[in-house]
Amino acid sequence: MSALLRIEGVTRRFGGVTAVDDVSLTVDRGEIVGLIGPNGAGKTTLVNVVAGVHRPQRGTVRLDGARIDDLRPDRIARLGLARTFQVVQPFPRMTALENVAAAALFAGGARSLGAARERAAEHLAFCRLSDEAEKPAGALSLASRKRLELAKSLAIGPKILFLDEVNAGLNPAEIVLALELIRAIADQGVAIVLIEHLMKVVTGVCRRIVVLKQGRVIADASPAEVVADPVVIEAYLGRRFAERLAAAEARP
Numbered sequence: 374m375s376a377l378l379r380i381e382g383v384t385r386r387f388g389g390v391t392a393v394d395d396v397s398l399t400v401d402r403g404e405i406v407g408l409i410g411p412n413g414a415g416k417t418t419l420v421n422v423v424a425g426v427h428r429p430q431r432g433t434v435r436l437d438g439a440r441i442d443d444l445r446p447d448r449i450a451r452l453g454l455a456r457t458f459q460v461v462q463p464f465p466r467m468t469a470l471e472n473v474a475a476a477a478l479f480a481g482g483a484r485s486l487g488a489a490r491e492r493a494a495e496h497l498a499f500c501r502l503s504d505e506a507e508k509p510a511g512a513l514s515l516a517s518r519k520r521l522e523l524a525k526s527l528a529i530g531p532k533i534l535f536l537d538e539v540n541a542g543l544n545p546a547e548i549v550l551a552l553e554l555i556r557a558i559a560d561q562g563v564a565i566v567l568i569e570h571l572m573k574v575v576t577g578v579c580r581r582i583v584v585l586k587q588g589r590v591i592a593d594a595s596p597a598e599v600v601a602d603p604v605v606i607e608a609y610l611g612r613r614f615a616e617r618l619a620a621a622e623a624r625p
C-alpha cells in the first residue's frame with residue numbers, strides 16, 4: 374500500500390539558514406510517528422512546509438498520492454491535513470462547542486450550522502469535553518484547551534494530524550488521558566505525527582521515531598533502536614539519558 378504522506382528531498386531555507394535540509398520521510402495510515410530533535414532542528418519548519426505555510430525550495434510533498442507542496446494551507450486542510458499548535462489558540466469568547474463547530478463549518482465540510490454543532494458535540498464528547506461545551510474557550514484549563522485543539526482538528530475530518538507539543542505543561546494524569554485520545558484517534562485510521570520533547574511519551578506511543586538535527590534526518594527507526602542509537606544520544610538525548618535507560622533496563 375502506498376504511503377499516506379510522502380515527503381521527498383524537501384529543503385527549506387530562510388536566508389542563509391537551511392532549516393530543513395533534503396528531508397525524506399513517509400507516514401502510513403493510522404501510524405503514530407514521533408518527530409523529535411533539539412531546538413532549532415527544523416521540526417516546526419517541516420510541519421509548516423507540509424501544511425502549506427512555507428513553500429519548499431526543493432522536493433515534493435504528496436498526500437494520498439497527490440502533490441500538495443504548491444497548494445495553499447486551507448486547500449491542504451480540506452484535503453485532510455490537520456495540525457495543532459504549540460501555543461493553543463481558540464477563539465476565547467466563543468464557547469468550546471462554537472470553536473469546534475466553526476472548524477467543522479469552514480474546513481470540515483459541514484453543510485449547515487446545525488450539522489456543524491451536532492458534529493462538534495460528538496467531537497467534544499470524544500475528547501471528554503462534553504461538560505465544558507458551553508463554557509467560553511478562554512475559561513478552560515490548559516489541559517482542556519489542548520483537548521479542545523484536538524476536537525477542532527478532528528472536526529476537519531483529517532487523514533493525518535500533526536500534534537505540536539500537545540503534552541507540554543500537562544500533569545501525568547492529563548498526559549495519560551491525552552495519550553489515550555491519541556491512540557483512539559489513530560485506531561480510527563488517522564495518521565499522527567507527534568512533535569514532542571517528553572521521551573517517555575514518544576517511546577510509549579509511537580511505533581516509529583524520526584529524529585531531526587540541523588534540518589536533516591539523523592534517524593528513522595523504532596523507539597528501541599532510536600534510544601540506543603549513538604548518533605541520536607550524542608545529538609539529542611544526551612549521555613545521562615542513555616545511562617539512566619541502561620540502568621533501568623539492567624534492573625531486575
Ligand SMILES: Nc1ncnc2c1ncn2[C@@H]1O[C@H](COP(=O)(O)OP(=O)(O)OP(=O)(O)O)[C@@H](O)[C@H]1O
Nearest residue numbers: 387390391392410411412413414415416417418419
Ligand atoms: N520564518 C523564519 N525566518 C527565518 N528563520 C527561521 C524561520 N523559521 C525558522 N527559522 C530558523 O530555522 C531553523 C529551524 O527552526 P524550527 O523552528 O523549524 O526548529 P524546531 O525544531 O521546530 O525548534 P523548536 O523545538 O525550538 O520549536 C532555526 O534556525 C530557526 O531560527
